[in-house]
Each structure stands twice: as C-alpha cells, then as structure tokens.
Amino acid sequence: MKIHSSTGLHGCVTVPGDKSVSHRSVMLGALADGVTHVTGFLMGEDCLSTIDCFRKMGVAIEVGVDHDVTVHGVGLHGLREPSERLYTGNSGTTTRLISGILAGQAFPVSLTGDASIEKRPMGRVITPLRQMGADITGVDDKFCPLSIRPSRLHGIEYTLPVASAQLKSAILLAGLYADGPTTVIEPAPSRDHTERMLRQLGCRVEAEGCRITVYPPEKLTASDVAVPADISSAAFFLVAGAIVPNSEVTIRSVGVNPTRDGVIEVLQNMGADITLFNRRDDGEPVCDVTVRSSRLHGVEIGGALIPRLIDELPVLAVAAAFAEGETIIRDAAELKVKESNRILAMVTELTRAGADVTETADGMIIRGGKPLRGASFETYNDHRIAMSMAVCALACAGESEIQNDAVVAISYPDFFDTLRQLGGEPV
Ligand code: S3P
Numbered sequence: 001m002k003i004h005s006s007t008g009l010h011g012c013v014t015v016p017g018d019k020s021v022s023h024r025s026v027m028l029g030a031l032a033d034g035v036t037h038v039t040g041f042l043m044g045e046d047c048l049s050t051i052d053c054f055r056k057m058g059v060a061i062e063v064g065v066d067h068d069v070t071v072h073g074v075g076l077h078g079l080r081e082p083s084e085r086l087y088t089g090n091s092g093t094t095t096r097l098i099s100g101i102l103a104g105q106a107f108p109v110s111l112t113g114d115a116s117i118e119k120r121p122m123g124r125v126i127t128p129l130r131q132m133g134a135d136i137t138g139v140d141d142k143f144c145p146l147s148i149r150p151s152r153l154h155g156i157e158y159t160l161p162v163a164s165a166q167l168k169s170a171i172l173l174a175g176l177y178a179d180g181p182t183t184v185i186e187p188a189p190s191r192d193h194t195e196r197m198l199r200q201l202g203c204r205v206e207a208e209g210c211r212i213t214v215y216p217p218e219k220l221t222a223s224d225v226a227v228p229a230d231i232s233s234a235a236f237f238l239v240a241g242a243i244v245p246n247s248e249v250t251i252r253s254v255g256v257n258p259t260r261d262g263v264i265e266v267l268q269n270m271g272a273d274i275t276l277f278n279r280r281d282d283g284e285p286v287c288d289v290t291v292r293s294s295r296l297h298g299v300e301i302g303g304a305l306i307p308r309l310i311d312e313l314p315v316l317a318v319a320a321a322f323a324e325g326e327t328i329i330r331d332a333a334e335l336k337v338k339e340s341n342r343i344l345a346m347v348t349e350l351t352r353a354g355a356d357v358t359e360t361a362d363g364m365i366i367r368g369g370k371p372l373r374g375a376s377f378e379t380y381n382d383h384r385i386a387m388s389m390a391v392c393a394l395a396c397a398g399e400s401e402i403q404n405d406a407v408v409a410i411s412y413p414d415f416f417d418t419l420r421q422l423g424g425e426p427v
C-alpha cells in the first residue's frame with residue numbers, strides 16, 4: 001500500500017465496532033440462557049476467531065449482514081467438547097478469556113493460536129487458574145498450546161501482577177464456575193467491559209476501586225448488545241486529523257468508557273482540538289467526536305493512564321513525533337508483549353522516517369517537531385503498527401509504503417477505505 005503526504009482530511013466516518021466488546025458479546029452470549037442479538041459487531045479476524053471457537057463447542061452463531069450477529073446461548077453448562085483443538089488465530093483476548101471459561105468445563109480441551117500467540121505470555125493466566133484448582137498446562141507452563149482438563153474450581157482472591165483486562169477477565173470468567181466468590185485486585189483500573197456485561201446478564205459483580213468480586217450465578221440471562229465504535233480504531237483518525245494540516249474529521253458513536261478514553265485526554269493535553277458531543281449511554285457510554293488540525297506539544301504519559309490507552313500508544317507515538325518538544329512514555333513495558341514488541345517496532349519505524357526517538361526499558365522518549373520523510377515501513381505482522389505508520393505517512397513528506405498492509409484485517413478490515421473516504425488517498 002502506497003500513501004502520499006496529505007493536504008487535508010475531511011469528513012464524517014463510522015469506525016468498526018469495539019473489539020473487546022465484540023469478543024465478550026459472543027463469549028457471554030454463548031454462556032447465557034436465551035438468544036443474544038448483537039449489533040455493530042466487529043467483523044475483524046480476531047472476533048471471527050472467537051466465533052469459530054464457540055461454534056466448535058456447539059454454539060449456533062449466525063453472522064448476518066451489516067455487522068449483526070445472533071448467538072444462541074447454551075447456558076453456563078451447555079458447551080460441548082470440540083472434536084479438534086481450538087484455534088485462536090492472532091487473538092490474545094480470545095486465548096486468555098476463553099482459558100478462564102474452559103477451566104470450568106466438564107470436558108478436556110486444548111487450544112493454540114498463530115506464531116505470535118505462541119510467543120505471548122500465558123503463564124500469567126495459568127498461575128491464577130491453577131490457584132483456583134484448574135488443571136491447565138502449557139509449554140514450559142508459560143506458552144500456548146494450552147491443555148485444560150475438567151476440575152472443580154474454588155473462589156480465590158488474586159492480586160494481578162500487571163494491569164491487564166484479559167487476565168482480570170480470565171479469572172472472573174473462571175469465577176462463574178467456582179464454589180464461592182472470586183476477587184481480583186488490579187494495580188490500576190483496566191477496561192471493565194466484562195464486569196459491565198456480566199451485570200447486564202444478571203450476574204452479581206461488585207467493584208470497589210481496584211477490587212472486583214464476582215459471585216457465581218445460577219445462570220446468565222441473555223441480553224442484546226449494541227457494540228460501540230472502537231475508540232482504539234477511532235484513535236488513528238483522531239491523530240491523523242490532528243497532525244495533517246487543514247483537517248476536520250468527525251467520528252460517530254465512539255465508545256468513551258472511562259477505562260478506555262485515555263487517548264482523548266492525552267491528545268487534548270497535547271493541545272489537540274477535539275470536541276465530544278451527542279453523549280449517550282447504551283450499556284457503554286458513546287459520543288461523537290470531532291478533531292481539527294492542531295499544533296501539538298510533548299507530554300508525559302505514564303502511571304494509571306497506561307491501561308486506559310494501552311493499544312493507542314503506537315499512534316500516540318506518531319502524534320508525539322509531530323509535536324513540539326519532548327514526549328516521555330513510561331510504565332508501558334506491556335507493549336513489548338503485544339502482537340509485536342510495539343516499543344521496538346515504533347522506535348525503529350519512526351527512526352526510519354527521520355524522527356528522534358530513544359527506546360527505554362518501559363517506553364520511549366520522542367523529541368518531536370523534526371520534519372519527517374516518507375519511507376517503506378515494516379509492520380511486524382501487527383495491525384496497530386500498520387495503521388499507526390499509515391497515519392504517520394499522511395504527515396510525512398513524499399510517498400510512503402506500508403508493507404504487509406493486509407494485517408489491518410485483524411481489527412479494522414476497511415481501514416484504508418475509511419482513509420480514502422477522508423481524502424487520505426492510499427493507492
Ligand atoms: C483487551 C485488553 C488489552 C488490550 C487488548 C484487548 C481486552 O490487553 O491490549 O487489545 O479485550 O481485554 P491486556 O489485557 O493484555 O492489556
């Protein structure tokens with residue numbers, strides 16, 4: 001994919017449904033009694049992996065036109081033993097959340113994903129699930145493939161070593177099958193979609209600050225899900241609209257759950273002209289967002305903010321490269337164990353464009369404001385690196401190339417079409 005320097009992005013777009021909420025709508029819809037109608041479902045490869053896994057366990061799931069999905073719930077104890085190993089593709093969310101569910105089933109199952117998944121840390125899930133009594137093993141007790149056999153689970157109190165919603169959710173989902181309440185304590189609040197959806201399905205979930213307790217329910221009752229547009233996908237156009245001169249971009253119905261909206265806070269702190277309007281609530285808070293070209297300045301990003309914008313850090317690094325002054329990203333070592341090592345990937349690719357960036361142990365330091373030039377950018381088989389560098393290319397001088405651009409299909413199959421719609425003209 002070739003991308004030219006842009007003279008301005010204009011228009012009003014809808015970005016695809018939230019990836020985290022889409023995954024959970026299928027998982028919890030499958031475990032509920034009754035039928036769940038999901039609207040705005042993300043038809044990205046990761047969420048299709050979740051659908052595939054549950055179909056293999058006997059759940060009827062219809063994928064309609066226009067992002068509608070219908071899940072025919074089988075109840076908490078209605079999943080069936082799959083005839084083959086479950087395959088989670090590139091999806092960390094599928095792999096970790098499903099492990100918690102599988103720990104509570106009455107049948108044995110094994111699962112794995114692609115080459116990236118087989119390198120991602122699973123010990124963080126194996127350890128607490130074993131404490132709950134799960135019979136779960138992995139390669140060196142750390143990696144996929146995972147094997148899970150039936151066992152009786154008991155409730156535990158567990159302090160997470162990292163602020164990870166995938167880990168928190170795996171434990172809470174296993175807690176649905178435990179003989180008593182399960183409590184998770186987070187170092188900082190991470191996305192709370194699992195807790196919200198469980199409550200919507202009638203499950204008792206209590207949250208007091210960073211302490212979350214789930215009480216094993218008799219049953220979950222199906223409830224329809226309206227998936228908001230993914231703020232993590234909107235983030236690419238928020239940054240593009242801010243750094244490309246003469247731009248004004250509106251994104252409709254963006255999910256602005258307070259555990260996810262750190263990217264808006266940081267961009268506004270950097271001086272971005274961003275307006276939120278039409279605020280409403282549909283299980284998750286949503287609003288429309290307009291961004292206009294802005295003069296950005298550097299900021300520090302760290303601490304409890306990190307889990308609220310973890311997936312947006314690559315594109316925020318692009319914003320920082322076009323901002324005046326220094327941006328420091330710290331406390332973000334988790335970026336090294338995402339779909340790629342996102343610290344190394346962004347430092348390497350921004351440097352290729354001529355940016356002044358230094359890698360640190362838990363983040364990076366970006367001295368922004370240097371004029372950047374187009375280049376052929378690597379994507380490390382990572383959808384968010386591909387889209388971040390596409391945004392960067394719009395504000396670089398001359399022409400750029402995004403290698404292996406098809407990887408965007410993991411979370412945003414129509415990304416380049418949206419860019420074209422805004423006048424970004426990829427060829
Ligand atoms: C997700 C949690 C985050 C995020 C991922 C989706 C989720 O991962 O990076 O894209 O849906 O729970 P971690 O829990 O590993 O931080």
